[in-house]
Amino acid sequence: MKEIKKLLEKGLIREAFEYAKKQSYPENLFMEGVVYYHRGDILKAKEKLERYLSVNPENSEAYYYLGNIYLEMNNPEKAVKQLSKAVKLKKKGEYYNDLGYSYFLLGDYKKALQMYDRATQINPNLSVTYYNKGIIYRKLKNYKEAIKNYSRAIALKNDEPDYYYNLGIVYRLTGQVEKAVQTYKKAISLNPENENYYNNLGNAYYDMGDLDRAVECYKKAVEINPTYFIGWQNLGNTYLDKEMFKQSVKAFKKAVKLNKNCSECYIDMGIAFKEMGKYEEAVQCYKKASQINPEIKGLSLYNTACIYAIQGKNKKAKELLQKAFEIDKTLIEHAKTDPEIKHLV
Secondary structure, X not given: OHHHHHHHHOOOHHHHHHHHHXXXXXXXHHHHHHHHHHHOOHHHHHHHHHHHHHHOOOOHHHHHHHHHHHHHOOOHHHHHHHHHHHHHHOOOXXXXXXXXXXXXXXXXXHHHHHHHHHHHHHOOOOHHHHHHHHHHHHHOOOHHHHHHHHXXXXXXXXXXXXXXXXXXXXXXXXXXXXXHHHXXXXXXXXXXXXXXXXXXXXXXXHHHOOHHHHHHHHHHHHHHOOOOHHHHHXXXXXXXXXXXXXHHHHHHHHHHHHOOOOHHHHHXXXXXXXXOOOHHHHHHHHHHHHHHOHHHHHHHHHHHHHHHHHOOOHHHHHHHHHHHHHHOOHHHHHHHOOOOOHHHO
């Protein structure tokens, strides 16, 4: 296997196949399966490995590869079965790590953490396992442990951008926004072509009230990936906060083109249109929002009432406000301080 791995590391797939086929039966099946796996042909890899294991069921690495094939096939249940066989035959950190990941995909976080702990007991330098533990602790909202494990992963491997990115997420969740900015920047320095990194850096700047830098980050995110819906939505919202309404509408139009069911986008685009004095367009946006999501019909009616109030159509505005209040009583208190319609309440 050492020779096969050397060839694969060099990207010499054809040479690896030739070497594998020259090996005696059944080892040729195992090696061919490994080469197919690394080539991305997981179905042929699966067929070769299953044939091999039917002859030699004592090879832990074959079960390990087969377990990873099932992971790629989005079948964590079968992955658990194969990887459990692997760790039974050989106690290896990487095997326990992937077994833990399989349990994670099944939503069994307790079992996943047990497997991850076993992995780091065997191999304390397995950075990806600490990273995986960080993900679980973040989902469990145990942010202290998440930060601890992400930081450990970075200490072991300081050139992995996702480690910094996910640490930044937890820093932001815990209100440590300046630390989040620094870790997002580090992730970007390692991989400057990831739209998610720029988007989250923009979110951190937004939290800090630095809307100009937030806009630049969101613009960079959609420049990298023009089909990045959340980047366009965030850009539209930030332009709205900056009272750059024309730019806000343009961004929201991009967003709804990518996600036609974003009711929030239509609501916020309607607000931008209203501020531009384009009342008919605003009303159409509010209508579209409530059609997509009937749960926000009260808000849509309320916003439409605001437009009629601005136009001096108070009777129509009152009618819509009454309907809005019947649907969502929380709007009543808000209306009492809303300068556009408080005189109607």
